[in-house]
Amino acid sequence: MAGVEVDTELERLYEDFGRHGLLPLWTQREDLMPVTPRPAAAAHRWRWRDLYPLAQRAGALVPVGRGGERRAIALANPGLAGLPHATPTLWAAVQYLGARETAPAHRHSQNAFRFVLEGEGVWTVVDGDPVAMRRGDLLLTPAWAFHGHHNTTDEPMAWLDGLDIPLVGYLDANFFEFGEERLSGLSTPDRSRAERLWGHPGLVPVGVAGSAISSPLSAYRWEHTDAALAAQLELADEGHPGAAGPGHAAIRFANPVNGDDVLPTIRTEMHRLRPGAVRSARREVSSSVWQVFDGSGAFVLDGVRSEVDRGDLVAVPSWGETEIRANDRLDLFRFSDAPVIERLRLNQSAEIVR
Amino acid sequence: MAGVEVDTELERLYEDFGRHGLLPLWTQREDLMPVTPRPAAAAHRWRWRDLYPLAQRAGALVPVGRGGERRAIALANPGLAGLPHATPTLWAAVQYLGARETAPAHRHSQNAFRFVLEGEGVWTVVDGDPVAMRRGDLLLTPAWAFHGHHNTTDEPMAWLDGLDIPLVGYLDANFFEFGEERLSGLSTPDRSRAERLWGHPGLVPVGVAGSAISSPLSAYRWEHTDAALAAQLELADEGHPGAAGPGHAAIRFANPVNGDDVLPTIRTEMHRLRPGAVRSARREVSSSVWQVFDGSGAFVLDGVRSEVDRGDLVAVPSWGETEIRANDRLDLFRFSDAPVIERLRLNQSAEIVR
């Protein structure tokens, strides 16, 4: 056939593909199967100094209650076209609860945690167990656990919510159920029942089975996290192994039942960099959100430097090159979809590529 | 504040959210967290009688070679806006290789299989091991295995390709590498080396370690699949357990190393329904693609009946209600993202909801 005829034939073929719900591989192979990841999501930083005042304004204007359920303001990755997704898999939001307010109980198949940047006086009630929320604490509400929050003070409180909403939506595995309108379990104990049962290092109760799916220890307190990070750096000073890198300590929050991540789809970690320390540039197959818990420094993301201060949030797409530099002592909370990648064994090729 | 002022304030707040890369939860909570899954993907049927002639026309018009790599025509789910995705996680395509043609070698982090509806005479060469492709066979090319295909006959051959391209793309875990232009391993043995090592029931070689990530048995032959299905129905006739349901036999293709699915992200199964048998309506948290291998019948998808014949393909989104009815003996190949859902423990809430 002559070239023109072929072109016409080809056009007709492509039209017929379209008419029958088909698309050829050969015209888009490179987009579908690039040599290395080409995330649509962008590396991005959100400033706490922008976020927090907006949360305060929402506190004044938007009631919290049944339907909307939570006064939570989500990070919308600029690469993800108007979706409230910090990365393709992760949802991150600032939740703001005003003085004496209550967020009603519900449960869902999405896994959730809270990480507290500042404040105290809110209890989250997880399947009837009241869990105090205080600066530096990580609190869990695993899939299908009922949970609501109530503020017992005359001050508002704000914290970071992390969920796997985008992932669970993508996989069409959403389930949701409303709980009681008025929370029961309004007592305000210092420690939750979960901590009293599961919060002893290396000790597991004989009389109750903990979940192997998500951690039964619903609160990880700052006091322990801080001590663990401090110990690693002290050990390094004494010449012993333990630190994650030079001037860099890091812990992973784990399920005491089996050592797995606290949630099946979300890894949570805390990092500490000494003043002047650098976590050297690296790429990972996994997307993350970081929050500055304390101190200041900079993220160098694919070569672009962003200064960060207390409360600032940074989204890092998969395979994004990330270097972290501490000015003064820099404490960073991080959550990521690393368990997803690992459970699906999608980190194997990257290991070979390196 | 008066209502109007509040509205203005609120508008301004939402604008400011947008300016700072934020989105509120409360206006879209129900969309983000519906009571049960609301897949964008549609239940859909593609007719082989439409597909195959289009593949033939592509065979005449489109060369196969480096760059486009494969003459593969993908099912584009009508709910997924122009993407070549059969379901949110699964890619399914008809691949067509003309007489004496060769598809060049490459490898990628995406997991792939081929399932052969008809024909023979093509060998797929997987990491140097030539694997014959024949009607009813399931052939694997796990992540990061080099593979190319060559047609040794004067007849074209077409088959079903299944991959996790959408999932791996969503998770930004794509890696790709070109292999040799001209295939080595052009011998045409009846059985691959993989089968000679791993294809003996319940026997594993002592001298080589098989992969626990994906099956080292790269070919599952129709002869065995057929025998396994026949045996289940015979056992049922004799009053013994074994069948998947009344008049319904089913096997899952498994890794002989550990019994897991053959690929970490894709489950593959073969089903046989007796003439007149019905697989009763059910919902699953997991999306699937079915292909009619033999016989005819109907899929009733969320209450809508679609007749199916040999070669027809049906995509079923997660939580789509699916009933299957056999006219004559109906053999069905199925692949799904069930291992993804199970490994991420996202089937737990559904178990409770039921």
Place this chain on the structure above:
Amino acid sequence: MAGVEVDTELERLYEDFGRHGLLPLWTQREDLMPVTPRPAAAAHRWRWRDLYPLAQRAGALVPVGRGGERRAIALANPGLAGLPHATPTLWAAVQYLGARETAPAHRHSQNAFRFVLEGEGVWTVVDGDPVAMRRGDLLLTPAWAFHGHHNTTDEPMAWLDGLDIPLVGYLDANFFEFGEERLSGLSTPDRSRAERLWGHPGLVPVGVAGSAISSPLSAYRWEHTDAALAAQLELADEGHPGAAGPGHAAIRFANPVNGDDVLPTIRTEMHRLRPGAVRSARREVSSSVWQVFDGSGAFVLDGVRSEVDRGDLVAVPSWGETEIRANDRLDLFRFSDAPVIERLRLNQSAEIVR
């Protein structure tokens, strides 16, 4: 104190220890904790030409029936002081069933297998499923499965029984129950129901769950074992990996559900050495019993050579140095307590010592 006084004091102390049920470590530390294993069990060979006539004589003199249960003659390791133990953990016996005889049903917590050196015509009925026994077959009766045997022919038949009787006795985990006096399930199918469900390479039934504890595939047929061994040697001839060593093929019998050993406490393997081939001297933390299935050769056990012929049995204690030499083609069945050592992680130190 003076030396004599000390000695007297010490004698009195040791007497007092004895009176209170105590024993000092320091006088026996080296025996309790030797530098490398010092098995009481001996490396030993039993000749089939001795064993079989004795089994025949027992067939004439000793009835088989309730109470004694089985006409089984056990290998008594000369190092184990009159106990019917082939090694500290393993029981091995020749079982002899006369023409038309039946061994009544029972079940027990001990795990058992049969390996058939010669003959056919006996069916073992495992939880109601009749399993034909033929030369070269491995048949399983896992813990707590009811089983009896019946000889449908006018010829006697003898085979090897392997159990974990010594181990289960040592751990005081014995449970035993008599079954029906007259076997039900007296049909004599060529293939058991277990094989029809589970005996297809890499295919698992969707409708029934197999046990992860012991293999649901109760028969491993010689035809498959032979083919797997032959294929390994052919692959080696063609320059491909697969063989266990030069001129040496080996397979492990595995649970198709998860790839584990067929029984939780016993590993079973078949080895083939080419004429003149040598399996070089090695030590393992694990005790074994080998039986010559075909051919002739020699075991060199801690430097002492024992010739072996068809049917001969060899017990090898843990850490015994073992070399195997084939005269003509030598096929060897082996069973061992390797899963015990591995599950208890007692092979770790040895790995470091090597």
Place this chain on the structure above:
Amino acid sequence: MAGVEVDTELERLYEDFGRHGLLPLWTQREDLMPVTPRPAAAAHRWRWRDLYPLAQRAGALVPVGRGGERRAIALANPGLAGLPHATPTLWAAVQYLGARETAPAHRHSQNAFRFVLEGEGVWTVVDGDPVAMRRGDLLLTPAWAFHGHHNTTDEPMAWLDGLDIPLVGYLDANFFEFGEERLSGLSTPDRSRAERLWGHPGLVPVGVAGSAISSPLSAYRWEHTDAALAAQLELADEGHPGAAGPGHAAIRFANPVNGDDVLPTIRTEMHRLRPGAVRSARREVSSSVWQVFDGSGAFVLDGVRSEVDRGDLVAVPSWGETEIRANDRLDLFRFSDAPVIERLRLNQSAEIVR
């Protein structure tokens, strides 16, 4: 044949069996395969008031040093014929270290722990990491870790040693190596490096991998154990689950890496019974040794009551019926071979029998 002839023939047969290293099953089937376990080991109690003075006398008479290695006095179960075994699998001893004494370093494939009834001032140095020993602490020296002890005070100290010496000997998996004569790592820190890295509840270090075989947390401190037990009883008082039974709290010491037992062959637990509480009679497939840490009460073993006081030790064979009664608050340390039984799946039949 006539009866007499048969008897003669049979005698001759049995003689010939003996000559060829064989033993018939039918004469000893019931002993080999009893209906339920018939342990040779006896239920037995040792009094601390007997043990401790003997240990003191040994301290005066027997030096500690290379060769004998440890001044440890083992419990010899009266049913086990002069062997220094508390149960068939477990070794239990009182180790006594005089003022300023040092027990030299060594390592072995046997797994060991120490449990401290009273005193302090000894450090055990585990692979160079000094671990303080104090009342109520559980200290680990897993297989193949170098360890020695040194007493930094002018007072002697005694504690319970628990090892799997009988099991490892039975399985012929013994390996042993002398270490340095003079301990290095003579510093006396309050907390070991292991605790500083691994002793934070639910937190695991990112920079070092812990062993999945045995716990990297080499010290479990009484402070935590006590708090965990107290919390369970408080929760019970408040009407919440958590306790092991009425008036009965119990924890299992676990590997923070994966939640497994701290040693692959030994389970360790601490139990607390309230004054007057009863742990009802039960049987388990597993042998145990209990030590009274505090309080007094009674063990009713197969119906026989033995009073117990602080320091007393009780050995319970597998399947021995055990009831425990508290007079005043009774704290009990227990170790057992439960992981052996579970890993070998020998508890399955018992589950069915019950």
